Amino acid sequence: MPLISLGVVTIVLAVLPKMGGPRVLPLYLFHFFVFLAMANMWNLLAGYSGLLALCPAAFIGLAAYTMTILTWVDVPFYVGIIAGGAAAALFAAIISPSVFRMKGVYFAIGTLVVPEILRLVFLRWRPVGGELHGGGAGYMVKGMAGVTMEHTYWLGLAIGVASVIVVGIILRSKLGLGLAAIRDNDATAASSGIDVFRLKLYSFVIAAFIMGAAGAIFYSYQGYIEPSAGFHIKWLMTALLATVIGGKGIEGGPLVGTIIVVILHFQLARYGELSLLIQGIILVIIMLAAPQGIMGLARDLRNGGGFRALLGSASQGRIKPRQI
Amino acid sequence: MSEEVLLRVSNIDVFYGGAQALWDVSLEVRRGEIVALAGSNGAGKSTLLKTVSGVIHPAKGSVEFAGMNITKLNAYDIVAQGISQVPEGRRLFPEMTVFQNLAIGSYNGKARAKREENLTRVYELFPVLKERKDQLAKTLSGGEQQMVAIGRGLMSNPRLILIDEMSLGLSPLIVCDLFRVLHAIRARGITVLLVEQNVWQSLHEADRAYIIETGRIVLSGNALELCEEEEVREAYFGV
Amino acid sequence: METLADLASPIAIGVLLGGLYVVIALGLSLVFGVMKVINVAHGDLVILGSYFAYVTSTSWGLDPILSMVVGIPLFFVMGIFIEKFLLHRAFRMSADAALIVAFGISLIIQNGAQLVWTPLSRGLMTSYTLESLKIGDVYLPVVYLVDFAMALVVVLAVHQFLKRTYLGQAITAASQDSETAQLMGINPARVYQIAFGIAMALAAIAGVSLALTFPFTPKSGVPFLIIAFGVIILGGLGSMVGTFIGGMIFGLSQTLGGHFLGPTGQLLVPFVMVLVVLTIRPQGLFGR
Numbered sequence: 095m096p097l098i099s100l101g102v103v104t105i106v107l108a109v110l111p112k113m114g115g116p117r118v119l120p121l122y123l124f125h126f127f128v129f130l131a132m133a134n135m136w137n138l139l140a141g142y143s144g145l146l147a148l149c150p151a152a153f154i155g156l157a158a159y160t161m162t163i164l165t166w167v168d169v170p171f172y173v174g175i176i177a178g179g180a181a182a183a184l185f186a187a188i189i190s191p192s193v194f195r196m197k198g199v200y201f202a203i204g205t206l207v208v209p210e211i212l213r214l215v216f217l218r219w220r221p222v223g224g225e226l227h228g229g230g231a232g233y234m235v236k237g238m239a240g241v242t243m244e245h246t247y248w249l250g251l252a253i254g255v256a257s258v259i260v261v262g263i264i265l266r267s268k269l270g271l272g273l274a275a276i277r278d279n280d281a282t283a284a285s286s287g288i289d290v291f292r293l294k295l296y297s298f299v300i301a302a303f304i305m306g307a308a309g310a311i312f313y314s315y316q317g318y319i320e321p322s323a324g325f326h327i328k329w330l331m332t333a334l335l336a337t338v339i340g341g342k343g344i345e346g347g348p349l350v351g352t353i354i355v356v357i358l359h360f361q362l363a364r365y366g367e368l369s370l371l372i373q374g375i376i377l378v379i380i381m382l383a384a385p386q387g388i389m390g391l392a393r394d395l396r397n398g399g400g401f402r403a404l405l406g407s408a409s410q411g412r413i414k415p416r417q418i
Numbered sequence: 419m420s421e422e423v424l425l426r427v428s429n430i431d432v433f434y435g436g437a438q439a440l441w442d443v444s445l446e447v448r449r450g451e452i453v454a455l456a457g458s459n460g461a462g463k464s465t466l467l468k469t470v471s472g473v474i475h476p477a478k479g480s481v482e483f484a485g486m487n488i489t490k491l492n493a494y495d496i497v498a499q500g501i502s503q504v505p506e507g508r509r510l511f512p513e514m515t516v517f518q519n520l521a522i523g524s525y526n527g528k529a530r531a532k533r534e535e536n537l538t539r540v541y542e543l544f545p546v547l548k549e550r551k552d553q554l555a556k557t558l559s560g561g562e563q564q565m566v567a568i569g570r571g572l573m574s575n576p577r578l579i580l581i582d583e584m585s586l587g588l589s590p591l592i593v594c595d596l597f598r599v600l601h602a603i604r605a606r607g608i609t610v611l612l613v614e615q616n617v618w619q620s621l622h623e624a625d626r627a628y629i630i631e632t633g634r635i636v637l638s639g640n641a642l643e644l645c646e647e648e649e650v651r652e653a654y655f656g657v
Numbered sequence: 658m659e660t661l662a663d664l665a666s667p668i669a670i671g672v673l674l675g676g677l678y679v680v681i682a683l684g685l686s687l688v689f690g691v692m693k694v695i696n697v698a699h700g701d702l703v704i705l706g707s708y709f710a711y712v713t714s715t716s717w718g719l720d721p722i723l724s725m726v727v728g729i730p731l732f733f734v735m736g737i738f739i740e741k742f743l744l745h746r747a748f749r750m751s752a753d754a755a756l757i758v759a760f761g762i763s764l765i766i767q768n769g770a771q772l773v774w775t776p777l778s779r780g781l782m783t784s785y786t787l788e789s790l791k792i793g794d795v796y797l798p799v800v801y802l803v804d805f806a807m808a809l810v811v812v813l814a815v816h817q818f819l820k821r822t823y824l825g826q827a828i829t830a831a832s833q834d835s836e837t838a839q840l841m842g843i844n845p846a847r848v849y850q851i852a853f854g855i856a857m858a859l860a861a862i863a864g865v866s867l868a869l870t871f872p873f874t875p876k877s878g879v880p881f882l883i884i885a886f887g888v889i890i891l892g893g894l895g896s897m898v899g900t901f902i903g904g905m906i907f908g909l910s911q912t913l914g915g916h917f918l919g920p921t922g923q924l925l926v927p928f929v930m931v932l933v934v935l936t937i938r939p940q941g942l943f944g945r
Contacts, residue, residue: 146753148760192936199695202756203886204935206697207928210883214925327879331764338757368772374764381758382746471840497842509837511830513895522826526842530823574842 127254131308133348134257135301136333141343143297144277149205153182155324157306158313165236166222175310182306213325232320246315253308341387424449430479439465452610454624456617462633463613471503472496502576506583508567512556523573540569561592578609597623617654671912673801675905676808682888684859691832691852694755698763700882706864728861736857770875780872887931
């Protein structure tokens with residue numbers, strides 16, 4: 095997205111809450127910004143770095159907990175947000191030597207386990223505060239008096255825009271080139287002199303920071319964090335679905351996908367568990383029928399020309415199966 | 419040796435890995451023959467063999483076996499028709515024993531009934547395999563692996579056996595033994611199409627030969643006569 | 658300080674529990690070995706098996722083990738359908754696509770089950786559910802012995818099938834070299850279907866085992882997936898003995914973890930172990 099239009103859109107969005115209009119709009123947009131940040135980062139990992147990371151919930155929960163716990167020791171929540179992102183990034187850095195040794199599907203399962211472990215840890219571990227009345231393992235976010243919906247909205251806007259800018263910068267940098275090489279083939283990239291580990295590390299850590307910060311912002315709005323929410327698989331699902339629907343490995347993909355996911359989220363919210371069920375069905379259908387996503391289809395239309403190419407290309411998402 | 423044409427490849431164009439590998443290639447193999455397909459590395463010999471066995475499909479042209487058009491058939495269906503391929507590099511199932519490798523060779527329906535009979539014959543051809551029958555394939559020497567590969571190919575009860583680069587990486591002594599085996603196979607009524615980088619030896623052992631260069635057949639005819647051809651001697655024998 | 662005698666019970670149960678994990682891991686291992694894809698929905702399919710046993714038990718009063726007579730063929734056919742129409746298409750695109758589709762299936766099963774059967778925890782009660790065998794000072798719950806016995810039978814059956822039947826050998830060959838397997842006359846697509854069908858049948862059996870032993874909820878699948886994965890990594894692909902030992906090690910890690918660290922430890926210790934094993938030795942101790 096050209097920088098100028100991005101700037102204009104940002105300003106428009108920033109002014110939006112002040113302009114009146116439907117009260118739900120800021121709420122929808124807030125969710126949009128947060129989910130966009132998640133999707134952009136997941137796309138960075140899975141679409142560009144070849145890291146099918148199933149652990150977004152780990153970063154989100156960890157960051158949200160960090161922020162919340164810091165508010166219990168009188169650290170302002172917005173500082174906590176940065177600290178949360180940093181904590182997630184640090185965590186990513188710490189586990190990376192271990193998880194990067196796992197290739198392909200091992201990496202997927204390895205990253206699946208991580209949020210589960212954290213969830214179990216936080217079920218038990220209560221660094222501040224005492225036992226809650228009636229058990230439970232959650233914390234309220236403190237120091238939120240005087241914080242309005244507008245404030246959280248702007249924080250959301252900030253992280254959403256940040257995610258777009260960060261991805262844009264990375265893709266146009268040397269890091270981006272290196273990642274493109276890695277995505278296609280680790281071994282070949284390594285033999286061309288690319289420090290595969292270091293590039294993956296940068297991606298992983300950056301993604302962790304932004305996902306974490308976005309998660310912390312979300313939970314500052316929620317006002318309450320608990321293990322089953324912060325480390326819930328639905329975070330992965332949101333990022334995954336948005337990226338796949340929009341187009342994995344395409345810069346504009348997450349944006350398009352997130353729009354749809356947010357609409358889905360609010361339409362299905364009243365159905366509770368049915369929501370995840372439907373998302374699962376949509377995911378399977380999209381992966382089988384149009385794995386390149388909406389932006390991918392658009393691209394194929396432009397390149398191949400016409401509807402016939404479109405119908406053909408849907409069954410041609412033929413990438414060489416990765417060697418394990 | 420009869421005049422009956424068992425395999426007829428007609429004017430095939432084949433693409434492999436995105437690039438064209440064969441241009442307008444035709445060849446014939448008659449029943450009871452040993453035919454060699456010779457040429458240097460990368461000439462397209464293996465591609466041709468894989469097209470016959472159905473692993474690859476030609477973009478143009480046809481492959482006929484015993485009068486039946488097998489161009490569009492999948493590899494696993496072609497085996498049932500009576501063509502068996504001994505792949506380049508042996509490609510044994512590494513974690514299976516010699517016996518298991520041979521046994522799986524008779525997987526296709528028609529061969530199953532004859533398994534014991536064919537197994538006995540393979541052990542006659544290669545006595546050392548009988549000794550090593552419970553050994554894991556990956557622990558065998560190169561020559562022994564080639565024997566298993568050929569034996570496995572025979573287990574499917576083929577009428578035509580395709581052998582891809584039999585001599586690769588093996589000592590001349592072993593290669594001589596293997597060529598002797600080819601004659602024994604032919605004596606049992608099985609037709610052989612052989613692909614070889616070792617042009618000299620294959621021309622001396624085969625009945626007829628085709629020389630292939632950069633995806634095109636450049637020479638064909640009686641093997642011994644080809645040996646005498648000026649071009650062949652210059653190109654392959656360094657004379 | 659704990660004495661060895663106090664540990665005798667968790668150790669014995671941990672070993673027996675390994676049997677249950679072996680059956681769960683076997684299905685996962687079969688699919689992984691043949692198609693090189695981890696079916697992340699496997700744990701949920703096992704739970705589906707548990708719900709099937711639950712339904713037949715409560716609605717028809719069938720003994721769960723007898724319900725397998727219906728369950729096994731049913732799940733086998735389901736497996737063939739899932740592979741043929743869903744996984745195969747995804748798998749031809751890329752391994753990542755297959756993983757994502759399996760993930761989608763996992764969510765569908767989990768949340769579908771939650772809609773039908775509520776998040777309430779379920780379990781199976783039979784005449785022997787509450788009985789224990791007393792050996793020395795140790796009480797061995799009968800269900801665990803039943804699980805272990807079933808595991809032995811299943812592993813033996815699968816092992817013999819793979820070794821002695823043409824189809825079993827075809828599956829083995831295709832998992833080692835699928836292109837050459839075609840040259841033997843083996844149709845890889847059919848092999849994948851059958852392998853997945855068998856894996857689902859194993860999931861049905863495991864589901865019954867599980868339902869007899871633990872209470873379960875729609876979300877119970879993921880921990881079992883993770884542990885099963887740990888078992889096959891530890892035990893190594895293609896090694897029955899290795900898988901058995903891996904199963905027992907994880908069973909022990911669960912019971913001892915629970916013994917020393919409380920209920921959280923029951924999952925925490927095995928999970929951490931999975932991470933450690935994945936880091937150190939993805940190819941396993943016994944496998945190739």
